[in-house]
Amino acid sequence: MPGRVTTLKELAAQLGLSITTVSRALAGHEQIALKTRQRVTEAARQAGYVPNTAARTLVSGRSGFVGMVLPIRGPNLVDSFLGEFVTGLGEGLVSHGSDLILAAAAQGQSELSVLRHVVESGRADGVVVTRIAEVDERLAYLRQRNFPFVAHGRLLDGDFAYHWLDTDGAHAFGEAFDMLYDLGHRHFGLVTISEPMTFRHLRQDGLAAAIARRGDPSVRLDVATAPRFDRGARIQAINRLLHATERPTAIVALFDELALTVMEEAARAGLAIPRDLSVIGFDNIAASAYAPPGLTTFDASIRQCAREIGEMLLTVIGNRPDAPLTRLVRPTLVSRASHGPAPTRQN
Amino acid sequence: MPGRVTTLKELAAQLGLSITTVSRALAGHEQIALKTRQRVTEAARQAGYVPNTAARTLVSGRSGFVGMVLPIRGPNLVDSFLGEFVTGLGEGLVSHGSDLILAAAAQGQSELSVLRHVVESGRADGVVVTRIAEVDERLAYLRQRNFPFVAHGRLLDGDFAYHWLDTDGAHAFGEAFDMLYDLGHRHFGLVTISEPMTFRHLRQDGLAAAIARRGDPSVRLDVATAPRFDRGARIQAINRLLHATERPTAIVALFDELALTVMEEAARAGLAIPRDLSVIGFDNIAASAYAPPGLTTFDASIRQCAREIGEMLLTVIGNRPDAPLTRLVRPTLVSRASHGPAPTRQN
DNA sequence: AGCGAAATTGCAAACGTTTTAAATGCGAGC
DNA sequence: GCTCGCATTTAAAACGTTTGCAATTTCGCT
The missing domain is CATH 1.10.260.40 (lambda repressor-like DNA-binding domains)
Structure with missing residues (x-):
C-alpha cells in the first residue's frame, strides 16, 4: 500500500x-x-x-450497522443459540455491506437501557430483538420510537403490527403430540420454564390445541415447571413427574436442554428410553445427537432464520414498509431414538 | 421520555x-x-x-468499538466456539463502555480484506484476531500498520512481539501423555488436522516433548491427519488408525469434535471405551459430556479467555504499551470416563 | 471606585464526508 | 462574435461533537 x-x-x-x-x-x-x-x-x-465511516454516518444519517444487545447470563451459562444466531445474522447482512454491532449489558444494567443507548446514539440503523417476553418493554420502546427492528419471536396478544420471524413451535408441539398419540401414548408430561417468554405459551398452546383437536377425554397432560437457570429446581420438577404414582409415558420438553435433563433423570431412575418413556425436545442442539439413545427433537435452523432476519431488517431499513413483514418458519422433525410405542399398561 | x-x-x-x-x-x-x-x-x-457516536468519533478519532472478523464457514458448520467467545469478549468490553463490531466476510472475500476495511474505515480502535495460521497475513498487516490488536493464539517462530493470549495446549497434551503413560499405555495415536494452524503444532510438539522427556524407546506414536471440514476424510483417517494391525491403545485428539468421531468409529468397530481404547480430547464442548461414556478432555474456558482478551485490548488501545502483553492460560483436565488402564497385550 | 486575577463561559475551527446550488468551460446556432 | 444550452466541475454548507483560545463575568484587594 x-x-x-x-x-x-x-x-x-x-x-x-x-x-x-x-x-x-x-x-x-x-x-x-x-x-x-x-x-x-x-x-x-x-x-x-x-x-471514513464516522464522517459518512454523520452526514448521511446512516451508519450501515445493525445492532443487537448481547444477553449476558450467569458465568457458566453457555448460549448454544448465540453463536449460530450471530453467524447467520452476519451472513444475512454481509451481502448488503452492513456490519453487526453487539452491545453487552453490564451486570445490573437493564437490556432496555443498553438498547436505548444503541438507538439514541445513532450507532445502528436498525436492531434485532430476540427472546420476546410476554410484556416486552424493548418492543414497546422501539415501536413508540418508530425505530426499524425485526423481532425473533412474537408477542401473544395478536398485536402483530411489527416485523417478526418466528419458529412455529405450536405446530411442532402439535406434531409431536399427534405422533406420540398414534404410538399409543395417552398420558403426557410437559417440562417447561417459569420465565414469562412468549414461546413458552405458543408451544404449550400448540400442544393443548392438538389434544383438543383429537377430542379424546382419556388423554392426560401433567406439567412440570421450573426456572430456566435453576438446575436444582429443574431436576426436582422433572422427578416429580417421573415418580408420580401414575407416570406419563411420553414427555415433551420445551427445549433440548430440558429434554436432556429428563433423559438423565430417567436413566437415574432406571427407566429405559424409549421402552419405558418417550422423550421429545426442541432446538436440536449439538449434544442432542450424542446423548444416548439420541434425542428426537425439532430443528429450528437458527442460523438460517437469523440470516433471514438480517435480510428482513435491511429491507425494513431501506424501504420502511408499512405492512408488517412476518414469517413463520416450520421446524422439521429430527427423528432419533428417544421415542417409541407406549409401554403396555400394567402400572 | x-x-x-x-x-x-x-x-x-x-x-x-x-x-x-x-x-x-x-x-x-x-x-x-x-x-x-x-x-x-x-x-x-x-x-x-x-x-451521537459518529460525531464524537469523527472529532476524537476514537470510535469506542472493538472489531472482529466473523469467520463464515460452510453452511452446516456450527461454531461452538464463537458463541462463547463473543459472550466473553462482550463481558470484557462492557466494563469500559466499549462495544463489539462483527464484520462478516462474504463468500469469496478474504478475511484480510474485511479486516483492512474495518481498520481503514476507522470503525474500530482495535481488533481481535483468532485462530492464528502459521503464516498469518492478518498479523503481518496489523503489525506493519501498527494498529492495536490482541491475538488469540501465537505464531510459531518465537517472534512474540505482539499482544496475545493463548491456551497452553502443549502443556495439556504433555499432561495427557503422562497420565496415559502412567496407566500403562505405550502405543499412542494422535488425530489432527491438515490446516496450517499454529495450535496444531503447539499441541503436537507438547505431546512429542513429553514423550522425549520420558525417554522410553518403547513408546510409539501414530499420527492420523485429515482436513478440518472433511468428515469423510476424517473418518477414513481415524479408521486407518483403529484398524492397523497394531492398534494404539490410547488416542489423543486435537480437539473434542475429532475425539467424538473417534469414539463413534470405535463403537462401530466394536471397541469398548475405555476398556479397549482410551480417548482424550481438548476444548470440553457441551456434547462431550453427553457422548457415552463421557469424554475426558481439557477445558480451555474460552469465555473467560475472551473476557481477558477484551480487557487486554482495551489496555493496549489506551496505553499503547511497548512491551508485549502475553498470557498463557493452562487448561484444566476434565476427567470423565473415556480413559483408563491400557489393555493387557495379547494381539 | 478601580484594577487585576481568577473563575467561568463562549467563539470558532476542526474532524471527513455528502449534497445543494452555482459556476465554469465549451461547442453550436445565429 | 455573441448568446444559449449542455456537460462537467466546484464552492460551501451541513452533520454533532470536542477543544484551543479568547471573552466575559465575578470578586477580592487596595
Missing part, C-alpha cells in the same frame, strides 16, 4: 480535482465524465482509500 | 448555555462551575440525551 492516502481531501489534491468531484466519482454519479470516474477509481484503489 | 432533545445544540438552547459549556459540563470538566454541571447533567438526564 504505497503512499497511504487516507482522506478524500488528499486524494483530491493528488488528482488535482475538488473533493466534491472525487466523492461523486467514487459514488459513480453519471454527471461526472466517465474518464474522470475511471481515473479517480483507479487512484483510490491504488491508494487503498477507504471512506 | 418527554421533550426528546437529541443534540447538544438543542440542549444548550434549552438551558441558555453555549454548546461548549454543555459539552464540558457533561464531560465533568473542573473548569465549569459545579452548579452549572449539575444543572446540565440533570437536564440531559431528563431529556434522555445520548451523544
Whole structure:
C-alpha cells in the first residue's frame, strides 16, 4: 500500500480535482465524465482509500450497522443459540455491506437501557430483538420510537403490527403430540420454564390445541415447571413427574436442554428410553445427537432464520414498509431414538 | 421520555448555555462551575440525551468499538466456539463502555480484506484476531500498520512481539501423555488436522516433548491427519488408525469434535471405551459430556479467555504499551470416563 | 471606585464526508 | 462574435461533537 492516502481531501489534491468531484466519482454519479470516474477509481484503489465511516454516518444519517444487545447470563451459562444466531445474522447482512454491532449489558444494567443507548446514539440503523417476553418493554420502546427492528419471536396478544420471524413451535408441539398419540401414548408430561417468554405459551398452546383437536377425554397432560437457570429446581420438577404414582409415558420438553435433563433423570431412575418413556425436545442442539439413545427433537435452523432476519431488517431499513413483514418458519422433525410405542399398561 | 432533545445544540438552547459549556459540563470538566454541571447533567438526564457516536468519533478519532472478523464457514458448520467467545469478549468490553463490531466476510472475500476495511474505515480502535495460521497475513498487516490488536493464539517462530493470549495446549497434551503413560499405555495415536494452524503444532510438539522427556524407546506414536471440514476424510483417517494391525491403545485428539468421531468409529468397530481404547480430547464442548461414556478432555474456558482478551485490548488501545502483553492460560483436565488402564497385550 | 486575577463561559475551527446550488468551460446556432 | 444550452466541475454548507483560545463575568484587594 504505497503512499497511504487516507482522506478524500488528499486524494483530491493528488488528482488535482475538488473533493466534491472525487466523492461523486467514487459514488459513480453519471454527471461526472466517465474518464474522470475511471481515473479517480483507479487512484483510490491504488491508494487503498477507504471512506471514513464516522464522517459518512454523520452526514448521511446512516451508519450501515445493525445492532443487537448481547444477553449476558450467569458465568457458566453457555448460549448454544448465540453463536449460530450471530453467524447467520452476519451472513444475512454481509451481502448488503452492513456490519453487526453487539452491545453487552453490564451486570445490573437493564437490556432496555443498553438498547436505548444503541438507538439514541445513532450507532445502528436498525436492531434485532430476540427472546420476546410476554410484556416486552424493548418492543414497546422501539415501536413508540418508530425505530426499524425485526423481532425473533412474537408477542401473544395478536398485536402483530411489527416485523417478526418466528419458529412455529405450536405446530411442532402439535406434531409431536399427534405422533406420540398414534404410538399409543395417552398420558403426557410437559417440562417447561417459569420465565414469562412468549414461546413458552405458543408451544404449550400448540400442544393443548392438538389434544383438543383429537377430542379424546382419556388423554392426560401433567406439567412440570421450573426456572430456566435453576438446575436444582429443574431436576426436582422433572422427578416429580417421573415418580408420580401414575407416570406419563411420553414427555415433551420445551427445549433440548430440558429434554436432556429428563433423559438423565430417567436413566437415574432406571427407566429405559424409549421402552419405558418417550422423550421429545426442541432446538436440536449439538449434544442432542450424542446423548444416548439420541434425542428426537425439532430443528429450528437458527442460523438460517437469523440470516433471514438480517435480510428482513435491511429491507425494513431501506424501504420502511408499512405492512408488517412476518414469517413463520416450520421446524422439521429430527427423528432419533428417544421415542417409541407406549409401554403396555400394567402400572 | 418527554421533550426528546437529541443534540447538544438543542440542549444548550434549552438551558441558555453555549454548546461548549454543555459539552464540558457533561464531560465533568473542573473548569465549569459545579452548579452549572449539575444543572446540565440533570437536564440531559431528563431529556434522555445520548451523544451521537459518529460525531464524537469523527472529532476524537476514537470510535469506542472493538472489531472482529466473523469467520463464515460452510453452511452446516456450527461454531461452538464463537458463541462463547463473543459472550466473553462482550463481558470484557462492557466494563469500559466499549462495544463489539462483527464484520462478516462474504463468500469469496478474504478475511484480510474485511479486516483492512474495518481498520481503514476507522470503525474500530482495535481488533481481535483468532485462530492464528502459521503464516498469518492478518498479523503481518496489523503489525506493519501498527494498529492495536490482541491475538488469540501465537505464531510459531518465537517472534512474540505482539499482544496475545493463548491456551497452553502443549502443556495439556504433555499432561495427557503422562497420565496415559502412567496407566500403562505405550502405543499412542494422535488425530489432527491438515490446516496450517499454529495450535496444531503447539499441541503436537507438547505431546512429542513429553514423550522425549520420558525417554522410553518403547513408546510409539501414530499420527492420523485429515482436513478440518472433511468428515469423510476424517473418518477414513481415524479408521486407518483403529484398524492397523497394531492398534494404539490410547488416542489423543486435537480437539473434542475429532475425539467424538473417534469414539463413534470405535463403537462401530466394536471397541469398548475405555476398556479397549482410551480417548482424550481438548476444548470440553457441551456434547462431550453427553457422548457415552463421557469424554475426558481439557477445558480451555474460552469465555473467560475472551473476557481477558477484551480487557487486554482495551489496555493496549489506551496505553499503547511497548512491551508485549502475553498470557498463557493452562487448561484444566476434565476427567470423565473415556480413559483408563491400557489393555493387557495379547494381539 | 478601580484594577487585576481568577473563575467561568463562549467563539470558532476542526474532524471527513455528502449534497445543494452555482459556476465554469465549451461547442453550436445565429 | 455573441448568446444559449449542455456537460462537467466546484464552492460551501451541513452533520454533532470536542477543544484551543479568547471573552466575559465575578470578586477580592487596595
